Amino acid sequence: MNRTLVKICGVRDLETVEVCVDAGAQFVGVVVVPSSPRFVTPSEARTLALEIADLGAMPVAVVRLPIDGEAAAALEAFPILQFHGDETPEALAPYRAWECWRGLHFAPTATMEWLASGRVTRLVVDGPVAGSGVSFDHAAFGALPVEARRRCLLAGGLNEENVGAAIRVAKPAGVDVSSGVERTRGVKDHDKIRRFIAAVHEADA
Numbered sequence: 001m002n003r004t005l006v007k008i009c010g011v012r013d014l015e016t017v018e019v020c021v022d023a024g025a026q027f028v029g030v031v032v033v034p035s036s037p038r039f040v041t042p043s044e045a046r047t048l049a050l051e052i053a054d055l056g057a058m059p060v061a062v063v064r065l066p067i068d069g070e071a072a073a074a075l076e077a078f079p080i081l082q083f084h085g086d087e088t089p090e091a092l093a094p095y096r097a098w099e100c101w102r103g104l105h106f107a108p109t110a111t112m113e114w115l116a117s118g119r120v121t122r123l124v125v126d127g128p129v130a131g132s133g134v135s136f137d138h139a140a141f142g143a144l145p146v147e148a149r150r151r152c153l154l155a156g157g158l159n160e161e162n163v164g165a166a167i168r169v170a171k172p173a174g175v176d177v178s179s180g181v182e183r184t185r186g187v188k189d190h191d192k193i194r195r196f197i198a199a200v201h202e203a204d205a
Contacts, residue, residue: 002150002173003201003204004167004172004173004174004175004200004203004204005026005027005153005173005174005175006024006025006026006027006174006175006177006196006197006200007025007026007027007028007029007060007124007153007174007175007176007177008020008025008027008028008029008177008178008181008188008193008196008197009028009029009031009038009060009062009155009176009177009178010029010030010031010036010038010062010178010179010182010186010188011028011029011030011038011048011188012030012038012040012044012048012186012188013048014047014048014051015190016188016190016193017048017051017052017055018051018055019188019190019193019194020057020193021052021055021056021057023193023194023197023198024197024200024201025057025193025197026057026058026174027057027058027059027060027080027174027176028048028052028057028058028059028060029059029060029061029062029082029176029178030045030048030049030052030059030060030061030062030078031062032045032061032062032063032071032074032075033062033063033064033084036062037185037186038178038186042070042071042073042074043074045061045071045074045077045078046074046076046077049061049074049077049078050077053077053079058079058080059077059078059079059080060078060080060081060082060101061074061075061078061080061081061082062082062084062103063075063081063082063083063084064083064084064085064087065083065085065087065091075098078098079098079099080098080099080100080101081095081098081099081100081101082100082101082102082103082124083100083101083102083103084102084103084124087102089114089117089118089119089120090119092119092120093119099121099122100119100120100121101120101121101122101123101124101153102114102119102120102123102124103123103124103126103155104123104124104125104126105126105127105136106125106126106127106136106137106140106141106156108140108143108144111123111125111141111144111148111152112144112148115148115151121151122151122152122153122173123151123152123153124152124153124155124176125141125152125153125154125155125156125172126155126156126176127155127156127157136156136157138154138166138169138170139169139170141154141170141172142169142170142171146171149170149171149172149173150172150173151173152172152173152174153172153173153174153175153176154166154167154170154172154174154175154176155175155176155177155178157180158175158176158177158180158196159177159180159181159192159196160180160181160192160195160196160198160199161199163175163177163180163196163199163200163203164199164200164202164203167200167203167204168203175200177196180192180196181193181196
């Protein structure tokens with residue numbers, strides 16, 4: 001049986017990186033979008049990316065176009081870029097050197113169109129407002145073809161209490177959480193991270 005992948009997003013410090021990887025996260029997201037409460041500077045992002053990779057997980061840079069020169073230089077430390085703006089498939093063409101993911105509000109048609117575009121490896125399928133902790137219809141996502149679901153991470157409103165049910169209904173490749181493992185907005189809670197990942201593993205059992 002395939003294990004559900006876990007991405008902890010919006011990590012801002014090295015101690016939290018260690019907690020995420022030690023608990024079993026395969027991906028750790030670092031936000032370089034200045035408007036986000038989870039923003040880190042390009043220099044901090046590079047340091048975090050190197051630490052994530054050194055510990056054996058995959059660092060993911062969450063970005064939004066346009067990307068300025070300083071941020072672009074920091075992205076060289078990341079193998080994966082996750083676009084979270086109004087990007088079109090064509091706008092991702094200059095980023096072929098990276099594995100590209102796209103965050104989007106769930107809609108069956110848009111999801112299938114992006115997967116067919118040839119521009120993304122994975123989608124992070126979110127609720128109506130990314131980063132808000134608001135969920136969406138997991139049953140509708142679960143109705144997508146299995147080939148599509150296996151290229152998507154489920155996000156939006158997930159926490160240690162509901163992630164198991166979400167996995168069983170939606171059957172995604174993985175789950176992505178940020179606000180659901182925070183003490184306050186933008187500040188990660190290490191115990192919540194551990195309990196969230198444990199709940200994912202329990203759902204897989």
